[in-house]
Amino acid sequence: MGRIVTLITDFGLADEYVGVMKGVILARAPEARIVDISHAVPRHDILRAALFLQSAYSFFPKGSVHLIVVDPGVGTNRRLVLLKADGHLFLAPDNGIFSLLLEADCFEAAYEIQCEQYYLVPVSRTFHGRDILAPVAAHLVGGLEPAEVGPAVLRSSLSNLKVARVIVNQRRNMITGQVVAQDHFGNLLTNITEENIRNIQADKDIPPVVTIKNKTITGIVLSYAHRDYGELLAVIGSRGFLEISVNRGNAAASLGAEIGEAVTVAVGKT
Amino acid sequence: MGRIVTLITDFGLADEYVGVMKGVILARAPEARIVDISHAVPRHDILRAALFLQSAYSFFPKGSVHLIVVDPGVGTNRRLVLLKADGHLFLAPDNGIFSLLLEADCFEAAYEIQCEQYYLVPVSRTFHGRDILAPVAAHLVGGLEPAEVGPAVLRSSLSNLKVARVIVNQRRNMITGQVVAQDHFGNLLTNITEENIRNIQADKDIPPVVTIKNKTITGIVLSYAHRDYGELLAVIGSRGFLEISVNRGNAAASLGAEIGEAVTVAVGKT
Amino acid sequence: MGRIVTLITDFGLADEYVGVMKGVILARAPEARIVDISHAVPRHDILRAALFLQSAYSFFPKGSVHLIVVDPGVGTNRRLVLLKADGHLFLAPDNGIFSLLLEADCFEAAYEIQCEQYYLVPVSRTFHGRDILAPVAAHLVGGLEPAEVGPAVLRSSLSNLKVARVIVNQRRNMITGQVVAQDHFGNLLTNITEENIRNIQADKDIPPVVTIKNKTITGIVLSYAHRDYGELLAVIGSRGFLEISVNRGNAAASLGAEIGEAVTVAVGKT
Numbered sequence: 001m002g003r004i005v006t007l008i009t010d011f012g013l014a015d016e017y018v019g020v021m022k023g024v025i026l027a028r029a030p031e032a033r034i035v036d037i038s039h040a041v042p043r044h045d046i047l048r049a050a051l052f053l054q055s056a057y058s059f060f061p062k063g064s065v066h067l068i069v070v071d072p073g074v075g076t077n078r079r080l081v082l083l084k085a086d087g088h089l090f091l092a093p094d095n096g097i098f099s100l101l102l103e104a105d106c107f108e109a110a111y112e113i114q115c116e117q118y119y120l121v122p123v124s125r126t127f128h129g130r131d132i133l134a135p136v137a138a139h140l141v142g143g144l145e146p147a148e149v150g151p152a153v154l155r156s157s158l159s160n161l162k163v164a165r166v167i168v169n170q171r172r173n174m175i176t177g178q179v180v181a182q183d184h185f186g187n188l189l190t191n192i193t194e195e196n197i198r199n200i201q202a203d204k205d206i207p208p209v210v211t212i213k214n215k216t217i218t219g220i221v222l223s224y225a226h227r228d229y230g231e232l233l234a235v236i237g238s239r240g241f242l243e244i245s246v247n248r249g250n251a252a253a254s255l256g257a258e259i260g261e262a263v264t265v266a267v268g269k270t
Numbered sequence: 271m272g273r274i275v276t277l278i279t280d281f282g283l284a285d286e287y288v289g290v291m292k293g294v295i296l297a298r299a300p301e302a303r304i305v306d307i308s309h310a311v312p313r314h315d316i317l318r319a320a321l322f323l324q325s326a327y328s329f330f331p332k333g334s335v336h337l338i339v340v341d342p343g344v345g346t347n348r349r350l351v352l353l354k355a356d357g358h359l360f361l362a363p364d365n366g367i368f369s370l371l372l373e374a375d376c377f378e379a380a381y382e383i384q385c386e387q388y389y390l391v392p393v394s395r396t397f398h399g400r401d402i403l404a405p406v407a408a409h410l411v412g413g414l415e416p417a418e419v420g421p422a423v424l425r426s427s428l429s430n431l432k433v434a435r436v437i438v439n440q441r442r443n444m445i446t447g448q449v450v451a452q453d454h455f456g457n458l459l460t461n462i463t464e465e466n467i468r469n470i471q472a473d474k475d476i477p478p479v480v481t482i483k484n485k486t487i488t489g490i491v492l493s494y495a496h497r498d499y500g501e502l503l504a505v506i507g508s509r510g511f512l513e514i515s516v517n518r519g520n521a522a523a524s525l526g527a528e529i530g531e532a533v534t535v536a537v538g539k540t
Numbered sequence: 541m542g543r544i545v546t547l548i549t550d551f552g553l554a555d556e557y558v559g560v561m562k563g564v565i566l567a568r569a570p571e572a573r574i575v576d577i578s579h580a581v582p583r584h585d586i587l588r589a590a591l592f593l594q595s596a597y598s599f600f601p602k603g604s605v606h607l608i609v610v611d612p613g614v615g616t617n618r619r620l621v622l623l624k625a626d627g628h629l630f631l632a633p634d635n636g637i638f639s640l641l642l643e644a645d646c647f648e649a650a651y652e653i654q655c656e657q658y659y660l661v662p663v664s665r666t667f668h669g670r671d672i673l674a675p676v677a678a679h680l681v682g683g684l685e686p687a688e689v690g691p692a693v694l695r696s697s698l699s700n701l702k703v704a705r706v707i708v709n710q711r712r713n714m715i716t717g718q719v720v721a722q723d724h725f726g727n728l729l730t731n732i733t734e735e736n737i738r739n740i741q742a743d744k745d746i747p748p749v750v751t752i753k754n755k756t757i758t759g760i761v762l763s764y765a766h767r768d769y770g771e772l773l774a775v776i777g778s779r780g781f782l783e784i785s786v787n788r789g790n791a792a793a794s795l796g797a798e799i800g801e802a803v804t805v806a807v808g809k810t
Contacts, residue, residue: 223345
């Protein structure tokens, strides 16, 4: 079977854009297996694309090609880059989409895409996902070596978005993070990891207290159904991060919380 | 070609959840062919998932694996089950998703999923679709025998939701059913079958009278276009059930009818 | 690898309809590779389906089978047709979906679908996409010759929708066209081509002036990012037509423009 190509875009599914990219890939790599990760990235929301990518890529086999098209700078001189990291290949505009991957310290190599012989002719000025990234992805599926797409790029020169950091205050047993996304169910995803919480929790018997929007939640439960219907709860979600949820409810709506909202976790007297 | 794996969930398509499940399957069964049936099951609406499943599965080849993740009890002690029925395999939480299948009298066997050697490590508490059902589906595609997933489960012990029944009063030539779903076009799907109607219709020349929300519709037409634009009509839809529609209009909106709405069919004097 | 089958429908993705069509195809042609182009055609909007088809098909390999189901006349005596054009195969109701293809002068042959031996049994009256077009597509993937689906149909007898034409007034250096669609980003697609504009532009140094809704836009830029955030701009979009956009904004919303809105392009004194 051919390599997998995954897609993350802000194109939506109403227009023909995603289907056309798949046509371009399959016309050049009939053996490619294409998987949609999300086409509902909010328009031009590079950080959300980075988050989807980070949450998804490692569930695919090594060698998969991940194509991310959230490209507000299309037609300007922003670079298109092939990143090799953690055994996977990532194709995207160099606009910060790789920020979370670069943090994870799994960088192997990066190349600026300049292999014009593989581009569609003519190349449009407004749809490089179709005209450049899709055919290059197809050639990678077909066996093109990453280094053949163009000159090497230094890791330090790759665009890096400021990602909200978690502040861990071990002396006060206190973590400050924030909401970074909400999902289809209204679950609020934070940037606080299970490990962050373990680091401030000296005694397993003292439950952490999570605070968001002046509401406090005592204890972190194992799953949504460990609280009554409609009750606010904190859980380590399936992405490995602290999530704020409501059992069978919508935490985002009931808290009126938005992305960027502060979340703290404290253990014991502070 | 590998077996087909179909997916029905309430995850929506905005988040990466569906793509991640596909990654887990393809990483273990590269030859699997994955088909989305619906990811727009209303959140936790087990009966809707049962309906989508019942309307769709038999159009796939025997031996297909159908994975249904509508799982409000994730993380509790509800069972995950593999059902073998009508030559197909079905994987889902044992929460009533199989109710319509079990009615159809095509049960062959059922097993509680306990083959932990195939689970993702670590198993999350909140996403068993990804961590348990997807890898088990992949192993079934790869040739795992159903009986190897865990101990047999009695048919009678499977969770069974109360499904709204049609009442056929043959003496009065009258059927009472209800609206069970509405589709993208606003067509109202009922639980009344063509056979139900035949059973009360002694004389083919007397048209049945359908009543919903105090509106009566005389006769059952062959297709939407057999009535004028905007006219309310009754038709045996493509799922084999009576549907209430408006030619080029939206029956749900124009009737203000919701799921559970009573529908009667009568033939001749009652 | 098997042939590609693409799908364009007005079914939406909430119901099981699209998945069921894929099941019917894969049950008969396991080697088929199915690609969604769009299932968000506005209900019964034949011209929009024609536009999606025209914008997408040529990015797929020759020999691909394109299945388009926007079928307000299902169940009446409208024909189902297989069109061979530009090396591709197209299956759809004969209701005008082929209008733009027929304009492009790439007609090869057309056949009325009558090969009942391939239909699902029984054929419903309301879902010929599933019961007729999907199994016929599968048999074409499997090697069925186009001429075997039924009797030849004259090109001149195919249904042809009146498509809004661009009026080019070369004496006055003026083009009058209209908005034919808007995309996910609010970009307004017109029916004016780059070639139309070249035809009235004697001197490359005099920028064209685009007028829509009493707003004038001077010059056609190379990409969205060539104007400031929020600024209205004109660009030759990725489909090869003039588009009206707002850099990082929504042209449709900010202009209050709808499909059918007049757009003019003028060069120099008029």
